[in-house]
Amino acid sequence: MKSSKPHSRQMDEREKLRKFRELDDAFAQALRELDKTSRKPEPEEVQPPLEDDPHEFEQRLRALMTDYQQTDTSVDTLLRTMLKLGKIA
Template sequence: MKYQKVQKPVDEREKLRKFRELDDAFAEALRQLDDPESNFDIPTGPPVRSLAALEQEDVETQQKEQQQEQERMFRQRFEALLSEYGVDNFDLAELIETLLGCGLWQQDVVPGS
């Protein structure tokens, strides 16, 4: 059989005193909230965000993840092409500098546009 703690009956006056203390503290907190001059520091949680803001954040996160995945796949394909054709980074940099120097390739122009 488990031991059960027997609680002493709380005196009605004690209950009333505790209730009045809580009521007074609550009333004081409300007065401080209403007072524009009060510098009462109320602890608050994080700001509440709307459902639309959360959905927008999800969309942005997904777009960012997709972009990172596309960049990773591009790098992987690019490195595979370089190794397939036996071109190292130095040779590639030299080719790009030559094309730019001769005006055969513009740095900020996307091919096919």
């Protein structure tokens, strides 16, 4: 009876590996399909330089702050630190 348990455990591990490979293959295929569709730049994706429109810069900055859950204070601290270190002019 003891010999059947390791065999069954080995089968479970093989089944897990098979399922993992299937999932990995499906994920890789999905990435390839996304890559194919994202290679064609859409006209609305082209953005003007930030220097031309300060309002646009602020909107994009606010959107990033929201996405990364950053407060005005944390961004201010980051910018001041970067200025002190000479990382930005």
